[in-house]
Amino acid sequence: MKPTLLIVEDEPAILRGLTDLFVFHGYDVDSEIDGVQGLKRAQQNDYACILLDVMLPSMSGFEICEVLRQTSATQPIMMLTAKSTEQDIINGLSLGADDYVAKPFSTSELVLRVNALVRRSGWNQHEEALILSKNVSVCPHTLTGTSYQLPVKYTRREVSLLSYLLRQNKPVSRDELLHQVWGYKTVGDIDTRTVDIHIAKLRKKIEQDPKSPRHLVTHRGEGYQLYTQ
Known part of the structure; x- marks a missing residue:
């Protein structure tokens, strides 16, 4: 069976273009x-990925994302935004979006990012818990954990990022x-702020003092390293 996407976009020309694009790349759309109708459709079906425009009639993409995350921590969600300011990006990711693309976007980059989300959307239910310390642990299957005696919810991307960093014994x-985590084959033209934003969000969840x-x-000039204590 082909993976099915849901695209919620109020500009007809963009919607037709995106539909044709992903049908060409092997998806049902x-x-x-x-x-409101986009949210209803999303709640009634199981999608490989949901693409949400931020500015929509009757209900914004941010609001749809927030509602969907209340019932599903694992549904892949991509935000399509006309704005690329860091605050807009933070808003979408904070509400549980897995990734974002700012308009005008490269169609090849969008397909690459959606493919990466879909490819990483299946979790191994038997994956062991990630233990960072006696105070911090993460369950990859449920996307939940505890941090200094407080319950924490994670996104799929955050857990994937922690899992990869934990397997490395060096800065990344x-x-x-x-x-390795986002699945991009080339990164020359890809905005790296998404990595920094995910790191900042994770620190708020796993650090006693972020x-x-x-x-x-x-590690300046080298990258990020995850330590267990």
Whole structure:
């Protein structure tokens, strides 16, 4: 069976173009132009990935993402935004989006990112817990954990990032993370802020003091390293 995408986009020309693009690349595509109808469709079906425009009639893409995350921690969600400011990116990722692309975007980059999300959407239910310390642990299957006695919810990307860093005993560069965690074959034209934003979000979840991290440490000029203590 072909993977099915849901695209919620209110500009007809962009919607037709995206539909044709992903059908060409082997997907089935459902679509909606209205936010409320997009949410309804998303809740009624199982999609390989949901692409949400931020600015929609009746309900924004941010609001749809927030509602979907209340019932599914594992649904792959890609935000399509006309804005590329860091605050807009942070808003989408903070609400649970797995990735974002800012308009105008490269169609090849968009397909690459969606393919990466879909490829990484199947979790091994028997994957062992990630133990960072006696105070911090993560369950990859449920995307939940505890951090200093507080319950924490993670996104799929955050767990994948932690899992990869934990397997390395060295600093890992942004380019390597984009290759190994995001699944990009080439990274020359890809915005690396998404890595930095995910690192910042993870520090808020796993560090007792995010401004003075002990687990997820930056080595200037080398990359990020995850330490267990």
